[in-house]
Each structure stands twice: as C-alpha cells, then as structure tokens.
Amino acid sequence: MYSYYQNGGKNMDTAEKELLFSLSKAYDLYHFMLMLMPEVTHFAFESIEQREQVNRFAHREENISHRFVDNKFVEQLDVNHQLKEFRENQKLTWRNHNTYLKNLYADIQASDAYKEYMEAEEVGYAEDRELWRRLYKTVIMKDERIDEILEDMSLYWNDDREIVDTFVLKTIKRFDLKRGAKQDLLPEYKDEEDREYAVRLFRNAILNELAYRDLIMQSLRNWEFDRLAFMDVIIMQVAMAEVMTFPNIPTSVTINEYVEIAKLYSTGRSGGYINGIIDNVVKRLKAEGKILKE
Numbered sequence: 001m002y003s004y005y006q007n008g009g010k011n012m013d014t015a016e017k018e019l020l021f022s023l024s025k026a027y028d029l030y031h032f033m034l035m036l037m038p039e040v041t042h043f044a045f046e047s048i049e050q051r052e053q054v055n056r057f058a059h060r061e062e063n064i065s066h067r068f069v070d071n072k073f074v075e076q077l078d079v080n081h082q083l084k085e086f087r088e089n090q091k092l093t094w095r096n097h098n099t100y101l102k103n104l105y106a107d108i109q110a111s112d113a114y115k116e117y118m119e120a121e122e123v124g125y126a127e128d129r130e131l132w133r134r135l136y137k138t139v140i141m142k143d144e145r146i147d148e149i150l151e152d153m154s155l156y157w158n159d160d161r162e163i164v165d166t167f168v169l170k171t172i173k174r175f176d177l178k179r180g181a182k183q184d185l186l187p188e189y190k191d192e193e194d195r196e197y198a199v200r201l202f203r204n205a206i207l208n209e210l211a212y213r214d215l216i217m218q219s220l221r222n223w224e225f226d227r228l229a230f231m232d233v234i235i236m237q238v239a240m241a242e243v244m245t246f247p248n249i250p251t252s253v254t255i256n257e258y259v260e261i262a263k264l265y266s267t268g269r270s271g272g273y274i275n276g277i278i279d280n281v282v283k284r285l286k287a288e289g290k291i292l293k294e
Helices: 002-006 012-057 072-078 081-090 094-109 112-119 125-140 145-153 161-174 177-182 192-207 209-218 230-245 251-265 270-287
Strands: none
Touching: 002 012, 002 230, 012 072, 012 081, 012 094, 012 125, 012 161, 012 192, 072 125, 072 177, 081 177, 094 125, 094 145, 112 125, 125 161, 145 161, 192 209, 192 230, 209 230, 209 270, 230 251, 230 270, 251 270
C-alpha cells in the first residue's frame, strides 16, 4: 500500500503483481531458511573430517562423535524433493557465507540443546528432529547476523524473517521419517482463498480509500487528519478494509493485528491511538447496523 501511494497511486494492476511477487519472495526465504540446517551440518561434517585427517597424520587417537552430522532428520530434509528443486532452480546457497556457517556451528556446539543431545545414551529420529526444533528456536531465530545476510541478498526479505521462522518450526514438527524425500513442505498459500485474501484486501483498501478515510476522520478528536503520519493513515485504511470486506474475521482480531503492524512500521505511539480510532469506528458502525460481526 505504501509503495502504491509513493509511486503515485496510478496503476493498481502493477501494484497487485508487485504484492504477489513480494509474497513469492517470502516463500523463497522459507526455503532458504530450511536449507540452513543441512548446510551447517555439511560444514560440521567437513570440520570433523579435517580434524580426523590431522589426527591421522599426527598418529593421534581421538574419538570424534558423528552423531550430530548423522542426524536422520537433516538427512531427510537435505534430499527433500521440493527443497532440492528450489535449490537447483534458484541457485541459492549458504556456502557463500562460510564464515557465518563456522560461527553458527560454534554457537550450536555451545548450546544446551546440542550438549544434551550429544550426551544422551541413545537417539532416534524423534530426538534428531527435536534437536533441530530446539536449535532453530533457541539459536537460529535469535541470531541477528542472519539479518545482515538476508538484507544483502534481497530487499524483499527485510521484514519477512519473523513470520517465515514460524513456518520453518511448523515444518520441522510435521516431518515424518516414513515420508522420506517426498515429505510435503508448507504450501505458499493454504488454498486459493488464502491467496485471494491478499488481493481483495489490497484492492478494497484502495477502491474505498475516500470512504475509509472519512470514517477515520469522523473519529478523530482534537486532531486534524492531515497531521496524521502517512503510514498510520495507510494502516488504518487497510484495517477498515479488512473490517468491511471480511465478515468472518472478528473485529477484535483485526484491531489487534493492525496495532502490532503499527508498532513495527510506524511510531512508538501509533499503536495506541490506532487502536482507539479503529475501535471507535467499529463501535459506531455496529451501532448503525452497518457491520454485524463481533
């Protein structure tokens, strides 16, 4: 929405294509983050091989465990048909960031999840999968170094990592050894209705711009509309589009979502008064019988 208005608000079809393209790039990021687990494992395997080679030359005996690199979940993920197709088509790799892989592997080895896994008497597929769920949640998701890498790779990935990380965690939990390389990854859209939601929300927010902004203006108290931050206006405009266009979404859910969006994309105070304004509009519309949902 912001990009549409910044570009003069003249071509909605082009803006819709850009919207869908940006969503497809988020799906690319989902695959790329899944690739990180096999690639850091490959790095670990090469590190172990180098240590073993040095030990052989030095005639030194050292028992180096291969448990981490023999992880069955990662083996299954690495040969996954969908991930393999993505890797071949997109030509993306973490191997261009070997220093990062080295540092990540060190962080993994220092983690409680890794130590407990390596010290366990026995591990099976369930433990292999749980290890990576824990590592992803406690190490990878908290690693801010990844943000710098992603920003350099794609402008579209700046804001997508947080939601993509939740999809990766869901994917890890869904993996079943019996599915082998044919294990399904999450689809880009849940269904066609899910895809249509984005386009309908965008189109309705623009087509009804004047009506939604008028509703917002009526709820302002001691504040002129043109003094509102432009980003706040857009956020409230889209929130109103969701309220009016999707009766199956509770208004409380809509308000909470757009308050969170305001915290991310606007000022520190925006969430509070956006909450107040949209809540006021919704109450007035309900009283007038123009919306019936809760």
